[in-house]
Amino acid sequence: DTHKPIYTPHERDELGNALVVLSNHLTRKELDEVTRNRDDKRQNWISEGIAQMGEILRSERENVTDLSFRIIQQLVRYMNVEMGSIFITGTADPDHPTLELEAAYAYDRRKYLEQSLAWGEGLPGTCALEKERIFLTEVPTGYFDIVSGAGDTKPNCILLVPLKIAGEIHGVIELATVRLLKPYEIEFVESLSESISSSLLAARNSETTADLLRQSQAQAETLKQQEAAMLENMKKLEQAQVESRRRETEFSGILLAINQASPVAELGLNGRFSSVNEKFYMLLESQRDQVVGKQYTEFAQVDAYSEQYRQFWADLREGKSKSNVEMYRLFSGKEIWLQQTFTPVINDEGKVYKVLNIAVDITENQNLREKLQTQEMEIRRSHLDMQTLNEAVNTSLIRCELDGDGIIMEVNENYVEVTGYGRKELLGRNYRLFLKETEKEQFERIWEEVKKEKVYEGAMRRTRPTGEEVWLATTLSPVKDDSGMIYKVYFLGLDITEKKLKYQLLEEANREIERLKLRLKDEDGKT
Incomplete structure (x- = not known):
């Protein structure tokens, strides 16, 4: 009975006082036993949690993401909280550190979230910046959704613990639950900080080493391929040189054949004839010295100051071949038509230094074409005349x-x-x-x-x-x-x-008149 008055013996009652002392001693002993049992259970719970986490940290050393997920999964399940997240420090820009959400786990389900926080941004960023734990038991309405990475459930308690080694931050653990965390649970999470940081750092180093190894292997393979490609290119170069000599010989033969069969001239980039073959100056009814050194426009009937002519030579200087049909006026006044192909000639430095002109005399064809055009115009005119006549016929x-x-x-x-x-x-x-x-x-x-x-x-x-x-x-x-x-x-x-x-x-009237005349004649005969 809790309302039963406590017995207090008289100071001279030795037996009563002895009993009170004995009772107090037994009570303190019982309380100490309860406290010791509770502390043992908590210590066992902490030890068991550390042991289980140690197995996870030892088993996964290659992948930071998988390790992060297994860490946060173990913490959420073992501590019986609703949500948990783990942030890892970003390494992209050392001057502007960030926290990257690496893994999240809530209500026994893995959560795939993407979140990046600047140093000092939100609860995780503040925790990293201050390098101290943050423990909140009063979360303002709507605040959690904005700054926390654990999701959109409304918790009553949030714990953030920095993951650090020798004062250097490597990440932040964030736990959220609807119940109030006990001090020993907070102590438990803090006790894991350094070991988790070490394992994450080791995993990140393993990933970096693996990436470097893959890059090294890729570079070695690339160098091997480049070496093989270089050998192949050398073979191709040798083949190209052989082919080039063959083509040079072939080209020389072609040029010889062209020189023998067609009028050929060479022009400098200033538009002057620098060389002509016999067929070319004979076609112009001139001597060689009457053509060499002369401007192209002294024979070809083109406007040397026109934009079209300037563009023509600009294209040739850029290495573009050109073709045209031009009328030449000879010294005698005779006019001939040439179909010409201008080919830029390139030197060893890759620059155009002269232009080769291969010409074909198409004067007869041009004259015939003009006659055909005249006939075509006459046919069109006749067609128009017929069309006009047809329209007139259809009208009238x-x-x-x-x-x-x-x-x-x-x-x-x-x-x-x-x-x-x-x-x-x-x-x-x-x-x-x-x-x-x-x-x-x-x-x-x-x-x-x-x-x-x-x-x-x-x-x-x-x-x-x-x-x-x-x-x-x-x-x-x-x-x-x-x-x-x-x-x-x-x-x-x-x-x-x-x-x-x-x-x-009219015919009927004439016939009637004739009938009447005959009738009158008959009547006159009778009288």
Whole structure:
């Protein structure tokens, strides 16, 4: 009973006082036992944790990322906290150190996060900068999401411990949990700081050594390949030299053949002829000394001050070959046309020092081309004349094109309007299908004449689908192909129906007049 009054003996009660002393001694002894057991358990827990972590640190020495994950996984699980992260100092810029999130573990699950903090930035950066642990039990709302790398769960307690050796920071461990960490747990994490730092440093050195080894091996392989490539290049160079000598011999033979077959000249970069072969100066109807030393523009009819001519020589000086057709005017006043190929010649220093000109006399071809162009212009003019004539015919006349069998190939709008049939009804059908028997007899007589290559001119009667008669002043003209066969017949006509009716009325009136004259004559005879 906790409310039972505590017995206090009288100072003269020796037995009572002895019992009180004995009771206090037993109580202190029991408390000491409890404390000792608790301390032993904590020490055993710390020792076991250090031992387990030691196995991890000894087992993984090659990969910093894997080692970091196993360290933070072990801490989260062993300490029964919700989240944990481990940051490693960056080595990219020693003047501006950073903390790189190497591994994170939360709720028994590996977290793949990417985070980089400057020295002094956020809780991990502050911990690294101050080189002291940070233990928070009151985390401001929203603050954790911004500066902590452990995730977005809202913890009640955050512990950050710097990983350091001899005062040099190699990283930061961050743990977060919803419960309050006990002092011995904090002591446990701090006790691991140096061993974890050593292992991470060793792993990083192993990675660096492995990278250097791989680089060294790669460089050795590269050197080996370069040596093999150099040997191969030397072989190719020897082959190229042999090929170059062969080509030089071949080129000399080609030049000799060209010199014997074509007009060839050499020009300096100043545009003057420096050398000409016999065919070239004979083509110019001159002597060698009349050509050598002269400007190219003294013969070729080009504008030496034009932008085009300046660009022509600029391209040659840059090593670009050029081709053109130029007219040359000779001393005699005669004009010739040359098709020329200008090839820059390069010296041992890789610079152009002269230009080789190989020419072909195309005067006859050029003259023929001019004649053809003149003929082409005449043909175009004739075509335009025909086109104009065709438009005039289509405007003023009735036009129909028939093939050799009388099939309608083409009609104009005037034909459609006069005959009364639609264009789709007419095209592709025989002309005879649209004629009455009497009209068909007349057409067959006319067609026989046309097939004899005769042109027909005369009046033809046609009947519209409505029964209305139409009279046409008609011309049927046959057209022959290259073999002399008639392949087309032009049907051209003019509507003379109104004139025809007037003539018929006039004839009827004349006949009536003659009838009346005869009647009057008969009556005069009787009297």
